[in-house]
Amino acid sequence: MPSNIDTLVTVFGGSGFIGRHVVRALAKRDYRIRVAVRRPELAGHLQPLGKVGQIHAVQANLRYPASVGAAMRDSHAAINLVGILAEGGAQSFEAVQGAGPGVVAKAASAGGARMVHVSAIGADENSPSRYARSKAAGEKAVLAAVPAATILRPSVVFGPEDQFSNRFAALARVSPFLPLIGGGLTRLQPVYVGDVATAVADAVDGKAKESAVYELGGPEVLTMREVMEIILAVIERKRMFLSLPFGLAKLQALALQFAPGALKLTPDQVELLRGDNVVSDAAKAADLTLEGLGVTPDSLEAVAPQYLWRFRKMGQFQKKSA
Template sequence: MSADVLESGRLVTVFGGSGFIGRHVVGALARDGWRIRVACRRPDLAFHLQPLGKVGQIFPIQANLRNKASIAAAVKGADAVVNLVGILAEGGKQSFSALHAEGAKAVAEAAEAAGAIHFVQISALGADAHSTSVYARTKAAGEAAVREAFPAAVIFRPSVVFGPEDDFFNRFATMARYFPVIPVVGEGTRFQPVYVGDVARAVALAVDGRAAAGATYELGGPEVKSFRELVQYVLEVTERDRRILPMSFLAGKKVALITKIAGALSFGLFPKLLSMTPDQVELLRHDNVVSAQAKSTGMTLEGLGLAPTAIEAIVPSYLYRYRKTGQYQAQRLA
């Protein structure tokens, strides 16, 4: 199939392709033989993607979701369009509303106008128009806008995504390296971590027309674990003896407000590792797992014919560097 696709010159535009999930999606599409146009704000920072494909197969271009002309140029002639753009915290003009809702709508409308055959939108588990979290509400608004503009679009809602460059396991492993105590807000909140490679493969299948048109899929791994269990797993893998400090949502809100103020007063110099927003605390009030309805209707990774990858199969391969002697752990002198 890959050779046929490459010979046919089929083109896919990937918005946000230079990010964590994006680089894996681009790699999966390249292996399937697609020509890939990576639309991002800073194309000069996307050169690391080119070795993922053949010469000339992957080419970054400038595009901004707040600029409809640049979006239209990016999707021109594309057979498929993927929108991966998303943020976990607002900053400057990068607001939840501008990117998750208005941006998704603009990309879907441009894809429809350009005659794209397939459209894939990456949303998030927990997207809810009635949520107390602005992140979750704007994700839901983006989904609705995409559905209206491009009814056949495939929407993916992943749980926490893990992989070598993730901002979840790496974050807590770094905290364990430097701090004796790891604060956890909502220690009982449940997650179903999904491997970034599985998410990328799901996107590649949807772009190739092998997902149900107009469907919403919920993507989760094979295991459901509480927030505390995941942090404890990080400590076990990194072999760090640290205390986990449970925090109430009220305390978490107060800490988040303090770090937000500290970040503003320090002109962005406050350590990202210690940063948390009130909206992220709101997200932690609800479980982040695949619903029973999605399982019963086959709107999951398994429904796409994919076997979810366990965290134990991947996470130790990149968290080993947080051990006291890193990759030389087995060679320590007695």
């Protein structure tokens, strides 16, 4: 079996939540990995994921094309994972998720490298959400520069370091109730970060179709209320649900967008919850899914107990319920 040790993959945004799992998946397949991030001094946690010298962090910022070009030097493949959930300073949706992917794709094209771009289900140039519009703009920019690029659109991603299940578990630890925006009826298809990382690595391997947009979802479609019920069951806490109409939630978000930690909620995030976040029938019919890549997805209920135990009253020492 041929080795990938001579193949250099540059991962933009590799120090983040999804990034660390992608780096681990690539390291297991013996790729050499260059992690391009704004703050390479904060990427030291990636080193133990591979062999000595296999993973190297460099400085790059998608808003500065010269830094992206330097990070791509001699690379055989580029992976763009850079994304933000909320804006801050110069890190706007348009700059990071709209224009940024195109900068990476142009650098990949210049070097003849394979391009894999991770976007999001819900990317839509006509969406009322600026986040979703910027994701669509990013996809368009990538395909304009590298028509053969593979685009992966995951649904809500969960895992040990996520800002999804951990966020609601943390909120349940300090609040007597959990908010259900829009009544908690929005449908999601939570996908495990390890499965997303496998899909990215498969795309680098060349197992995914070129010029294709894959939609990655977990094994089941859940409403927001059902997601919270699973989280509460895992952390063994009982909390009341408070239904918030979209209008009231958006009004509250005007203040909560400045709140810290689990309390943070932006008006744009409220807009995102107006639409379902699930794999489309078209993607299923075309086999542009995890299953189409040969990946059997793990469920939130199966994986969450492995990392949410810390939100139980007695943590790992809490006796199991009967």
